[in-house]
Amino acid sequence: MSTVSVDLPWFARATRKFGAPAAFAAALIMSVPGEIHLAEVAGWSGDFAKLMPVCVSVYAASAAVMADVARRFDLPGRKSAQVGAVLALILAILAQDISHLIQLNYMNSSAVLVAAVSAIPGLVVAHLLHMGRGPRETAIEVEAPDVPESDEDQEDGQLSLIDMKTGEAKPRRGKRGRPAVAPEVIEAAAKELQARGEKVTGAALGEALGLSRRTGARYLRKVATTAAETG
Known part of the structure; x- marks a missing residue:
């Protein structure tokens, strides 16, 4: 609708x-x-x-x-x-x-x-x-199944819709979500950029993974967070 x-x-x-x-x-x-x-x-x-x-x-x-x-x-x-x-x-x-x-x-x-x-x-x-017996908050909590992450949707700042009657997630039409990139793939791409003497930035990482620069920056933050926790 x-x-x-x-x-x-x-x-x-x-x-x-x-x-x-x-x-x-x-x-x-x-x-x-x-x-x-x-x-x-x-x-x-x-x-x-x-x-x-x-x-x-x-x-x-x-x-x-x-x-x-x-x-x-x-x-x-x-x-x-x-x-x-x-x-x-x-x-x-x-x-x-x-x-x-x-x-x-x-x-x-x-x-x-x-x-x-x-x-x-x-x-x-x-x-x-x-x-007055109802909950203090009027928001409805529903259980939604996991849906593939869509980089295009995140570029537009849009999320998948949730049908409040059935509690099912409804992805927006016309855009297929891409599966999330595994952490080891992100780390491998970052190391390859370093090996070539290039600076590891969000734009460079996104280009190496074939994703947008915003998604690359988000994955770069994940790599930095993981490195800080393990180091």
Whole structure:
């Protein structure tokens, strides 16, 4: 599968860079009064009630991100994380609706409502602890078979691709890798250059081996390292 570079128009880039974060911040700010009011209805007061937006809207956003990461990287508990993220979103929506209905006298508080709102912090803690069971790093480790080293690929600074679904290495098309040169062959080429009175450089060694000068320099470093260890 090849990749293409898409040049987005300026307004699309601006929307992605500035519009989405601005809308996200505005939505969080607008949710604050209703969630604080709902906390006050449930019996919290003062600074404690001001923490309810963190337990509802910020929690819903965090749960959505963590559930998406769990799905992408196949982390433990991904299904329950996704269910919890959906429930967190529903909770954030209902908190606004119920608060505004109470403020406009369309409904009154009740024991059931107070009990449900009072349970929010505990449920948030339990769900976040559940979703936090995954590894600290999100990188996937796969076992890939050994593939022949390609000097052309290293010249371009490119590596073979790894299929993240199967864990199999996929060499790039159109370039066949060359087998690595044995250390004794490299040493023999270096000694031959010295015998001819030539200076052993990466370029000279690469030319003697029929490889690129960068590969020759890399092999020269290997020879020097081996000599230092044995000497």
